Amino acid sequence: MRILTLNINSHSRNFNKKEYENTINEVVDYIEKQKIDIFTIQECSQTHNEALVNEKYLQNYIAADNLVPIKKDNCAFLINKKLAEKGLNYDWTWTGMKYGYDIYDEGLAVFLKGKINEADSFYFSKTHDYNNWKARKALKINGSCCNNNYIIYNLHMGWWDDNEESFKDQFEFLQSKIEKKCHNVDNVFLCGDFNSPSNEKNKGYDLVKKYGWYDTYELANEKDDGFSVLEKIDGWRDNEIKGMRIDYIWSLKKILVNKSQIVFNGTNRRRISDHCGVIIES
Template identity: 40%
Template sequence: MKLLTLNTHSLIEPDYEAKRDAFVDFIAEEQPDVFALQEVNQTASAPLLGDVPAGYYPCPGNMVLLKADNHAAAVARMLEERGVHYHWSWLPAKIGYDRYDEGMAVFSRAPITAAENLLLSKSRDYKYWKTRRALGICAGDVWYYAVHLGWWKDEEEPFAAQWEKLSQAAGAKQTAFLLGDFNSEANVRGEGYDLILSSGWQDTYRLAQQRDEGYTVVQAIDGWRDAPDAAAKKRIDQIWCSKVLAVKSSRVVFNGLREPQVSDHAGILIEL
């Protein structure tokens, strides 16, 4: 079983269409069982999407309709054209960069039987850039959450409070995976990464029999530019599980080595 996570940057990314094509080619070849995406955008002012690709599972409480340039819908359609079918769901959390409906998507080879719209931030203001949500989907008897959390030292919307809500909701499921951009560096002690560990969650990178350095950010990016170590390598994109599992491998993808860079983040691909 393969799982993948990637912060896509989607419509904001330079050469977006070429990078989207490269991503879809990779998915069509690897066919991970589940992949979770963050910063999945659509232009808020764009016309509505006329023909929704097959497999779409609307998330409860999502009042934002799919628009013509929705990144997740484009990926679903391009995969379908390659003969690769996924079930998928999309949930926007906020207006990003003053012009995009920005959120998360989860794609599953197995049918989606339920979805969860989980508010993590204190704010529920759709126009506030710090508003955070998680998208959960159930496939089989396992839940998969696309996650994009805030920062440890944010006084308005601290990581710890958001983690508490996420851990409580996802931890109540029989088996759950958390896939995403945690904005919490794995090599920094006493902050978000250690809090997740102490909550009983398992970092699949640490469980993996084979693994690389794991770094998914190797330059200054939005949200980290004011940090003292802005340009340092970081392992902030992670895949966690609610229980100990046998993990065969964990490797960084889309970092310009075996695959091209398609975002300001690299992704993580694990095999169970």
């Protein structure tokens, strides 16, 4: 089984339509060639004022909520459209998390090469205000893939040192929700941008491990440096950065992981975002 997570930063301050199309094509090509089974996307966005997609074109879409309708330039919608054109069928879901840059619906998406039985979303930040840039949601699916049943959470966490919306408060609330929902499945995965470097002690990374989650990078028999951020980005402008591991795939169970790799880093496929992707093979 292969799982990919990527903060795609689809609609940034310097949005360029041609570059966006190239990014979509690059991701779809990688998914096809690597035969990805599960992939989660953060900062998977759309233009707020763009035209709506007619529901009949939402192929294999499983709604997590009905709060923000899908628009024609929605990143997940376009990825699924390209996949379908290649004869690749994935169940998928998307949720809008917050209003970004005064123009975009910033969201989360999950794709499953199998069947999504249930999709849901909920806020784990204190604020549920869609117009507040600190709003944070989880996108959860319960589905079957590779002859097993999984729960997948796609997450984009806040920062440890944020006095209003701390990582600690967010994750502990999230953990309380997860513990009630993780029964009767083969495994649970937390995927996404955690905004918590693995080398910072007694902060976010260590908190997740404290609750019994396994970092699949550490479990991997074969791995690279794991750096998913290679330069200064929003939220880390004041840091001297040579490389950080802040994007993760966490497993509730200790599983065999053959390989963990960074992708879209300029060496293993071209750069398409300010984050690199993380792929594991188990």
